[in-house]
Amino acid sequence: TYSNWRATGGLEPWLAAAQVPIIQDVDTRRLTRHLRSVGVMRGVIGAGEDADDRSRAALEACPSMVGLDLASRVSTKEPYTWGDPRARHHIVAYDYGIKRNILRLFTENDCRVTVVPADTPAAKALESEPDGVFLSNGPGDPEAVAYAPEIIRAITMDGIPTFGICLGHQLLGLTFGGSTVKMPYGHRGGNHPVKEVDTGRVLITSQNHGFAVTGNDQSVTGAAELEVTHVNLNDGTIEGLRHRELPVFGVQYHPEAAPGPHDARPLFQEFLSALRGAIR
Known part of the structure; x- marks a missing residue:
């Protein structure tokens, strides 16, 4: 009643x-x-x-999440563009389940985005000579997205600034020799404390993932080319990584979250700065 x-x-x-x-x-x-x-x-x-x-x-x-390539199911089937064609920067975004708010933030920062299917060959993605490549978030087991590491390695070896979020971050770890693991609980919600390794600064972040890159606050297991940039203060899992030489980095959490904390928004500016400073 x-x-x-x-x-x-x-x-x-x-x-x-x-x-x-x-x-x-x-x-x-x-x-x-x-x-x-x-x-x-x-x-x-x-x-x-x-x-x-x-x-x-x-x-x-109902299948287990382990071994499921869900990115190919949710990815766009055809490329499409987003933003003003006269924008200063051009970014190619690999769609593993991309969120609209990510596209909105790019366009607000004078970028136009070409969104491509998850399995787009590197050569095809680079035909348009983008200023940077973005690897999106998405569902499923990163190790099941078996076609992605070869593509990502070809892109990054070309020197293109590359930024990954969530699944994109995990795929970067796999690309350079790391591994991922299904977490016993996963991270869900908008109040996860994450520490920047270099500065000790603590960010409050929004997260939604059940897999993580294997390692600790000192290193990514099996990936000597990568360094850890962020760690979760609740369980010590890796929340961010960076290539030691190439302009390549990724974060596990969602800096674009809306509604949600905006502590990590400067990561987008870091990526944009890499675009402006890239030698083309």
């Missing part, structure tokens, strides 16, 4: 119309403690007399 004089209906029919499930008679505190102990698990909500059998069947049919 509802009592507010402005109400036009109850919660249950409103959620049903929106196809949002409701759970009851479930000890959610116990469920939370279980997940806290064992880590992220697949789950299903069932209803009806045979809910258990149907739920088990649904779970068995």
Whole structure:
């Protein structure tokens, strides 16, 4: 029942119309403690007399996130442009699941962006002589995006300034010999403290990822060409990396988050400065 004089209906029919499930008679505190102990698990909500059998069947049919290349599913199928064609800078963005707010921030900083499919060959992407290459965020297991490291290596070896966020950051780690791991809990939310290794400055960041580049605050495992630039203060995982010689860097968190903290917005300016300072 509802009592507010402005109400036009109850919660249950409103959620049903929106196809949002409701759970009851479930000890959610116990469920939370279980997940806290064992880590992220697949789950299903069932209803009806045979809910258990149907739920088990649904779970068995749901693949594990490990080994899934979801980037190819969500990527654009054809290239497209974003921004004023008269803009000062031209960036090629690899779409592994790119967020519109990233494109908006680039255009606000006098850039036009050519967004290309995730599997676009390096030679094709560089035909337009971009000032820089952006590797976007996206879903799935980075190690399953097996076609990406060869492409990224060809781009970076050409000396093009390259910036990766989230999945793009993980793919940079793989490109230069590193590895990734599925995290037991993942990072979700807009209040994760991250430390800049060089300065000790702490940033409050927005994050949404279940995989991480393997290593610690000293090094990226198996990738001697990379150095760690940022670490998570909650669990010590790598949050940023940079190539020791090439104009290449990436961050695990989302500096473009909106709504969300803006502590890390200067990373976009760092990338833009690399574009302006690049020898072309």
